Every structure is written in structure tokens, then in C-alpha cells.
Amino acid sequence: MKIDQIKAFMPHRAPMLLIDEVAVDGEGTVHGQYHVRGDEYFLQGHFPGFPVVPGVILCEIIAQTAGILVKDKLEEGLLPFFTGMEKVRFRRMVRPGDRIDIRCRLIRRAGMLMKVAGEGRVADEVCAEGVFLMMLGESGQ
Numbered sequence: 001m002k003i004d005q006i007k008a009f010m011p012h013r014a015p016m017l018l019i020d021e022v023a024v025d026g027e028g029t030v031h032g033q034y035h036v037r038g039d040e041y042f043l044q045g046h047f048p049g050f051p052v053v054p055g056v057i058l059c060e061i062i063a064q065t066a067g068i069l070v071k072d073k074l075e076e077g078l079l080p081f082f083t084g085m086e087k088v089r090f091r092r093m094v095r096p097g098d099r100i101d102i103r104c105r106l107i108r109r110a111g112m113l114m115k116v117a118g119e120g121r122v123a124d125e126v127c128a129e130g131v132f133l134m135m136l137g138e139s140g141q
Helices: 003-007 055-075
Strands: 019-024 029-037 081-090 099-110 113-122 125-137
Touching: 003 055, 019 055, 029 055, 055 081, 055 099, 055 113, 055 125, 099 125
Parallel strands: none
Antiparallel strands: 019 029, 029 099, 081 125, 099 113, 113 125
16 A cells, blocks of 8 residues: 555554555565655754664554555544554664665454554664554544
8 A cells, every 4th residue: 555545544644644555465564664865954064064864763663554454444434553662672773865665464363452562673683673552542532
């Protein structure tokens, strides 16, 4: 799926929509991509003269990619909320011009709770990995 298709079910919008493409393979693993352009708001002060994507943003990119695992619920208007992260590690800097390749797989789902293993790679090197806990909930509107 390209960005217009992603926007049809993801609640995120610019500047917080941080996936460019996403697809599910035959084994239920989600694959996504994000190209770091260099003009993103989070690079403006992190760090002047040497921009590096913050780790928390890498976690957000992985979590947004994982959203396709519950695409049906997002289409119903539910929102994905972080409830925790486990074993998160940052292994490589991500800089402007890099393409982050994301892979996520569902470990467990119980009702509205999900546990997802996710990782991001740049040039086939892991840049971030961990287990992400999310809950689907109503927007409150």
C-alpha cells in the first residue's frame, strides 16, 4: 500500500504519519518503509549540524507499521495507543537520506491488546528493535 491507501485507515496525519509504504506477506508479517527526507520536524534540533532520527521516533515508525496488523479495527475508527515497550534497543544511527525498512509480526493478541515484535533496518543493519505493546481504543469523540 502506498501513502493514500495508508491514510484510508491510519488515523495519523502529517507531520506524524511516518510510513510511506506497507504490505503484509503470506506469513502475516508486515513490511513497511519510511524514507528520511531531512526536513522532518524532529530533525530540526536533533542535532543541529548532525541530524539523527530520535529513538522514540524510530519506535513510532515501527508501531505505525504494526497498525496494519489490526487494519480492520482501524477502519472501524479505533485508534492504536502505546501501552508499553520491552527490550527496545537502538543499534545504528538513522540520518537524512536513509530508508528504514520495518518488519513487524504479531506475538499475541487478546481482545484489544496486542504484543508485536518489530524491527527497523537501514542498509540491512538493525537500527531499532523491540517488543511493542498496544491497545486499541475509541477516540473519545
